[in-house]
Amino acid sequence: MRVSPGGAVFLSTDGRSWRRVAFPEIEDLRAVTATDNENATVTTVGGRTFVTTDAGQTWSRNPEF
Numbered sequence: 495m496r497v498s499p500g501g502a503v504f505l506s507t508d509g510r511s512w513r514r515v516a517f518p519e520i521e522d523l524r525a526v527t528a529t530d531n532e533n534a535t536v537t538t539v540g541g542r543t544f545v546t547t548d549a550g551q552t553w554s555r556n557p558e559f
Contacts, residue, residue, distance in 0.1 A: 495534050495550065497523035503536060505550050515550035 496504050496512070504512040516521075521538045528534040535556065536544045540549040543556040 495526045
């Protein structure tokens with residue numbers, strides 16, 4: 495996964511081709527940390543975090559941050 499400004503999240507399974515996945519908010523994104531093929535955390539410029547447990551199909555706001 496990689497992220498960009500404006501709430502764009504991209505997923506690749508081979509590192510060469512990328513597809514955009516839906517993200518729940520339009521916000522500048524700073525970082526993504528993936529622990530495996532299904533689980534990742536995206537951090538916004540403002541410090542909010544969102545998590546996915548299904549490879550970016552759905553996102554939830556992480557209440558801990």
